[in-house]
Amino acid sequence: METTAINASLKPPEPKLASRALLRSDVSLSSRRTVPIAELRVSAEHWLALMGCPALSPNELQALEALGRCRRVAPTELVFRKTQATEQLVAVLDGVVGLGSMGANQQFHLERSVHGPAWLDLSSAWMGTGHGQDAQAMGPAVLLEIPLSGLRPLLQRWPDITERLLMALAQTVQKLTGTTHDLMAKDAQKRLITWLLSRAAAPDGDVALRERKRELAAQLAITPETLSRLLRQLMSAGLIEVRGYSIKLLNAAALRALVQA
Amino acid sequence: METTAINASLKPPEPKLASRALLRSDVSLSSRRTVPIAELRVSAEHWLALMGCPALSPNELQALEALGRCRRVAPTELVFRKTQATEQLVAVLDGVVGLGSMGANQQFHLERSVHGPAWLDLSSAWMGTGHGQDAQAMGPAVLLEIPLSGLRPLLQRWPDITERLLMALAQTVQKLTGTTHDLMAKDAQKRLITWLLSRAAAPDGDVALRERKRELAAQLAITPETLSRLLRQLMSAGLIEVRGYSIKLLNAAALRALVQA
DNA sequence: CGAACCCTTGATACGCTTCAACAAGAGTGG
DNA sequence: CCACTCTTGTTGAAGCGTATCAAGGGTTCG
Numbered sequence: 001m002e003t004t005a006i007n008a009s010l011k012p013p014e015p016k017l018a019s020r021a022l023l024r025s026d027v028s029l030s031s032r033r034t035v036p037i038a039e040l041r042v043s044a045e046h047w048l049a050l051m052g053c054p055a056l057s058p059n060e061l062q063a064l065e066a067l068g069r070c071r072r073v074a075p076t077e078l079v080f081r082k083t084q085a086t087e088q089l090v091a092v093l094d095g096v097v098g099l100g101s102m103g104a105n106q107q108f109h110l111e112r113s114v115h116g117p118a119w120l121d122l123s124s125a126w127m128g129t130g131h132g133q134d135a136q137a138m139g140p141a142v143l144l145e146i147p148l149s150g151l152r153p154l155l156q157r158w159p160d161i162t163e164r165l166l167m168a169l170a171q172t173v174q175k176l177t178g179t180t181h182d183l184m185a186k187d188a189q190k191r192l193i194t195w196l197l198s199r200a201a202a203p204d205g206d207v208a209l210r211e212r213k214r215e216l217a218a219q220l221a222i223t224p225e226t227l228s229r230l231l232r233q234l235m236s237a238g239l240i241e242v243r244g245y246s247i248k249l250l251n252a253a254a255l256r257a258l259v260q261a
Numbered sequence: 262m263e264t265t266a267i268n269a270s271l272k273p274p275e276p277k278l279a280s281r282a283l284l285r286s287d288v289s290l291s292s293r294r295t296v297p298i299a300e301l302r303v304s305a306e307h308w309l310a311l312m313g314c315p316a317l318s319p320n321e322l323q324a325l326e327a328l329g330r331c332r333r334v335a336p337t338e339l340v341f342r343k344t345q346a347t348e349q350l351v352a353v354l355d356g357v358v359g360l361g362s363m364g365a366n367q368q369f370h371l372e373r374s375v376h377g378p379a380w381l382d383l384s385s386a387w388m389g390t391g392h393g394q395d396a397q398a399m400g401p402a403v404l405l406e407i408p409l410s411g412l413r414p415l416l417q418r419w420p421d422i423t424e425r426l427l428m429a430l431a432q433t434v435q436k437l438t439g440t441t442h443d444l445m446a447k448d449a450q451k452r453l454i455t456w457l458l459s460r461a462a463a464p465d466g467d468v469a470l471r472e473r474k475r476e477l478a479a480q481l482a483i484t485p486e487t488l489s490r491l492l493r494q495l496m497s498a499g500l501i502e503v504r505g506y507s508i509k510l511l512n513a514a515a516l517r518a519l520v521q522a
Numbered sequence: 523c524g525a526a527c528c529c530t531t532g533a534t535a536c537g538c539t540t541c542a543a544c545a546a547g548a549g550t551g552g
Numbered sequence: 553c554c555a556c557t558c559t560t561g562t563t564g565a566a567g568c569g570t571a572t573c574a575a576g577g578g579t580t581c582g
Contacts, residue, residue: 123438
């Protein structure tokens with residue numbers, strides 16, 4: 001197993017200076033919100049991201065727009081609560097909202113984070129039950145809420161809207177299935193590498209973190225400490241290069257091999 | 262933490278005879294398929310389970326029935342493969358089908374099992390991508406396959422079918438969200454207890470396993486060995502009573518408390 | 523400047539897996 | 553009917569992977 005090889009190469013603790021030089025955090029996260037939060041309006045791009053590729057007709061968009069209510073939330077503000085009854089579809093237009101559960105000591109336990117524009121909770125509204133989770137804004141964000149009561153007539157009038165929602169839900173199912181599979185079958189290192197590879201769209205293999213490392217750790221279901229150690233392992237193995245919130249994949253092939261094994 | 266208390270009470274290894282007597286397997290699993298596999302027909306009950314509570318109109322049912330193709334599969338037979346393109350909705354009418362992934366050595370790794378009547382894969386068909394997982398019959402089973410090409414006209418004609426599918430998908434999302442949450446936040450003991458409580462519908466607290474213990478272990482994402490040990494722990498603590506494939510919950514309140522902690 | 527945060531690192535503990543051995547049916551064929 | 557094998561579940565010992573706790577350094581901001 002390659003993991004042990006990496007661990008072996010780590011065993012003799014290298015001089016601190018070298019590691020510090022490699023792991024210096026001169027790249028900040030401040031750039032993650034360069035664009036100020038958008039105005040309280042739903043743009044065509046927003047609808048495209050929410051409803052899928054062939055754009056809806058102007059009539060449909062207009063009706064949806066008249067129905068939806070935009071709302072601005074402050075960082076750490078609660079978007080909704082687990083127990084709260086659901087009567088509307090909720091989407092994140094801009095910003096990041098975390099899904100998880102509120103601990104007893106007012107501490108939010110993050111499980112999944114949604115980057116706008118995307119649906120935040122599309123499933124609970126149809127089930128009568130409340131949202132299954134709590135939702136908290138991870139930063140300034142703009143939400144779109146569409147009351148179900150008003151939506152039903154629209155779905156009758158334009159059935160293809162229903163189909164768009166169906167496809168969005170199907171996508172959510174696929175994503176959740178993948179997450180579940182990863183949790184059941186992969187260890188922490190494999191989950192991290194999978195995440196890195198999925199975020200390195202460009203072949204140059206540069207990943208700029210859009211979130212705090214502790215949030216990334218929460219998404220991978222590990223502790224921040226473990227994430228730090230894993231990054232250091234991969235770095236020592238020469239597979240990646242970490243500079244603050246910027247990670248460069250030096251050997252994508254080897255990383256892919258590690259996930260398979 | 263109660264876990265340690267239970268462990269402590271376990272530490273002095275009790276005489277083998279006593280434990281054997283408690284854990285004797287005189288209750289077999291043979292009764293799990295008393296009713297012979299149903300004929301190759303979709304009954305009204307099947308449609309009710311698949312499409313939700315207010316029954317569809319006779320016209321709609323007739324059209325769906327004309328479109329769907331029933332199929333019988335033998336135990337361990339593959340229902341579909343991960344890579345295989347998806348052009349149909351797949352449901353399990355009767356029997357049990359496992360979702361998971363096929364290992365390199367022809368060994369099936371179970372992740373989730375679907376007891377008929379229920380949808381097996383409702384999401385992939387809408388996405389163009391293949392099924393995300395492999396599916397294998399865990400026993401003799403009857404499937405229903407509805408080709409998407411033929412379904413589309415029906416959805417146009419009767420939009421409320423689309424809505425039923427939407428709700429079924431929403432339910433899947435809720436269930437998967439719960440599973441993910443359990444995997445991220447609960448340890449093995451809590452997952453087991455949660456499962457036991459959810460299966461003990463009747464207040465008398467009797468759970469008759471419908472599956473092999475190794476399949477239950479796979480669903481809980483633990484090894485069969487760990488499951489055996491956990492059951493023994495709970496038994497030693499006087500919380501449950503295990504007799505082969507029949508488990509009796511002796512103290513539901515205490516079990517619930519263990520999950521919360 | 524101090525306070526609050528974030529990340530990193532080390533030491534240690536614990537949960538779960540892995541490997542190996544064995545007991546108890548269930549099915550099979552002589 | 554008994555030996556034989558195959559499968560399932562159980563138990564023990566050892567080891568790996570990750571969490572936890574504690575400490576320290578680097579930034580940012582009041």
